[in-house]
Amino acid sequence: MSVSVRIPTILRTYTGGESEVSASGDTLAAVLDDLDSNYSGIKGRIVDEQGELRRFVNVYVGNDDVRFLDSLATATPEGTQISVIPAVAGG
Template sequence: MAVSVRIPTILRTYTGGESEVSATGATVSEILDDLDANYAGIKGRIVDEDGKLRRFVNVYVNNDDVRFEQDLATPTPDGAEVSVIPAVAGGC
């Protein structure tokens, strides 16, 4: 299933500067595998060594945070929009 993946500025070096790319897969995990096959190294910036989402990276499927859905097993229906968003932290 083809989906559109929005890439944050910090990861665009992996996609040749592209802010949006296409990927295929039935779940977020499969989408990340497809991304990594086409843009080597990008998956390692999104998931940790244990294969879990990095603490400061948020992934959304059609505006739903996958952490509140099925995490990396969240389905990605054909035509879905997947957004990878680095968390913003700050303070005084």
């Protein structure tokens, strides 16, 4: 299943400057694996050493935050747009 993945500026060095790329997979985990096979190292910036989403990275499938769905097991239907958004902090 092909999906569109929006890449934040900070991770575009992995995608050759592309702000949006295509990937395949029926779950977010599969999409991230496919993304990493085409853009080596990008998955490690989204997922930590324990295989969980990094604390300061938000991922949306459509308009829904995957932390409130099934996290990496969230379904990614054909044509879905996935957005990777680094959290913004400061004071």
